[in-house]
Amino acid sequence: MAIDKARMAELKGRSVFPERSAAAEFRFRSQVICLNEIEKAQFEGITDPSAFGSARLMISTIFHELTHWSDMVGTIWGRRHLRTVHSALGIIRNLKVAGTEKHFWKMIALHDAERRLMFPRYYRVQEGNGKLGTPKDSVIDFSGGIEFDAMGRQNAERPILFARFRGTGTFFIRQPLVVGALLETTAVWSEMKTGFEIASTLLNGADSVEKTFIGQELRNLLEDPDLTIYTAPARMVSYFASISDYRLVYEIAASLAFLCLNFREREFNKLRTPAIMHVWERRNDAWKRNLDPAYAFTAICVNAGRWIAGSTVESWIDGGLKRCGLPSAAVIREAAIAAMEAEDDLPPSLWTQQGNYLLTAGLASARARLQGSDPGLTMSLAVAEGLPLPPITDSNCEVGRLAFSTFDYDAWDPEEMFNVEHELDRAVLNILSACR
Template sequence: MAINKARMAELRGKSVFPERSAAAEFRFRSQVICLNEFDIAQFEGIADLADFGRARSVISTIFHELTHWSDMVGTIWGRRHLRIVHSALGIVTSLKMAGMETQFWKMIALHDAERRLMFPRYYRVQEGAGKLGTPKDSIIDFSGGIEFDTLGRQNADRPILFVRFYGSGSFFIRQPFVVGALLETTAVWSEMKSGFEIAATLQNGAGVVENALIDAELRSLLEDPDLTIYTAPARMVSYFASISDYRLVYELAASLAYLCLNFREREFNKLRVPAIMHVWGRRNDAWKRNMDPAFAFAAICVNAGRWSAGSTVESWLDGGLKRSGLPSTAVIREAAIVAMTAEDDLPPSSWTLQGSYLLTAGLASAKARLQGADPSLTMSLAVAEGLPLPPIIDSNCEVGRLVFSTFDYEKWNPEEMFDVEYQLDGAVANMLSACR
């Protein structure tokens, strides 16, 4: 089996959620994972973690992208977004049928939902010269804005939370604090944990070297001013919790991010924001109505405050949740599973059966990741829990499978899903030219 190479080349780099690395990408519309720099021989058939040995980048990249997949099909936010995707997929093969014009708005609704994952470049401002330095030692605060609607007017129902970073000299960055940043944070944490697992299998000091390389990569990531759109959650945790240990920073940020991705409507309704956010008044209510996980992250991160001696990840989270008027992490995790289990089926279409199977697989991954505060998705967890992880497309557009996955490949076809994504891409672009 293989994906059409010409179509892949045409869509490559056009992902609605641009990755910080070109090594791989997760396609939010089709839920297809593409490895741009690795081929099947580097991962297919390998069942022992130690066999990846010196190839840490392979397994780390795979589980980075699998975390994006799991966050899409195995969190309350992701499954809500998946319904928007399937609403558009359901009409894409029937666009020329009489009367279908009344359904074209679904493609625009998808476009608007996707653009909010990261927001266009317009909303990010970078001024001055200098360096941001370490997150703990730089200055961070917030500001509020309002999204422009399709007519170029401000839409009070769609406020934007901006995070501002101040560096040395006159250096300044202001950017939207977005769901995409939470998704990148959980994926980076899985990538790191996968690297730690590889390092633990190495002998004769090689593991020490590998761990040092991971720490250096993490430092480079967190201190790069061009990547703050991805690293904002971790930088915020480092600043507000006053932590300089980057591993701990990422574990806390990823744990809080995953928790917020699993908030139900009632968590948003009960959320009590810190004093520094009171200035926005009714905009806070709009953020809650929009069920914005990034807004919830910011509020709880500030409320959680400084990390203290004797703290654990869960106690730090629980402290922030309590001061935010919310129940404990354990209660929220359990409620999320109950809510996902009780969801309605996807609306009927040509893609309902495949989408429904992804929701089943996603629920399995959610149950594994919600067992404790640590949301990382790694090979050891996948093997221990017998997780159904999807096929992966390699650099030659061939479909590869993870030997330890229990995924039912008869129930979800990546080639078909990629093909319908290709059709949807053209249809959305065409529709946008008609009304935007």
């Protein structure tokens, strides 16, 4: 089985999910994982983490992308977004049928939902001289804005929460706090945990050396001024909790990010915002109505405050939740699983059956990752829980399988789903040319 190389080349790099490199990408419309620099022979058939001892970056990259997949099919937010995708897929084969025009808005709705995952570059400002420095060295505050609609007018129902980073000298960054940053935070944590897991299998001191490399990679990531759109959640935790241990920072940030991705409408309705956010008045209500996980992350992070001796990740998050008028993280996690179990099938389309299987696989992934505060998706967790992880497309556009996955490969076809993504991509661009 292989994906068409010409179509892959046409869509390559056009996924809106946040990616820091060209090594791999997750196709959010088709849920296909594409490895641009890895061949399936490098990972197929391997079940022992020690076999990846000399290929830590490769397997870490794979679990980074698998986390994007899991967040898409195994969180309340992701499954809601998947419904938007399938709503558009439901009309893709009927575009020339009389009367279908009244449903074209579904493709525009998908485009707008995707656009908000990262927001266009217009909304990010970076200026001045100096350095961003460590998260604790820079000052972080917030501002509020309003999204421009398709007519170029401000839409009061679509406020934007901005993070502002002030580094040394005159260095300044202002950017939207986006869902994409939460997705990148959980994926980096899985990547890092996988790396430490692989490093621990090395002998004769090589494990310590490899773990030092991982720590330096994480430091470079967090202190890079060009990457704050991805690292904002972790930098916020470091600043408001006053923590300099980057590994702990990322564990906390990923844990809170994953929890917020699993907020139901009920949690958003009950959320009390911290005093420093009251200045935006009715915009706070709009953020809640829009079920914005990044907004919830910010409120809880600010309310959780400084990390004190004896704290745990769970207790720090629970403190922030309590000040926001919300139940404990454990209660929210349990409610999220129950909500996923009670969901209806996806909107009808030719691909609903395949999509519904992904929801089943995603529920298994969610149960494993919601057992405690740590949402890291690693090889050891996948093996221990017998997780159904999807097939992966390699650099030759061939489809590979993880030997330890329990995924039903007859229930979901990556080649077919990639082809329909290509079809949907053209249809969305066509309707956009008509109305934007």
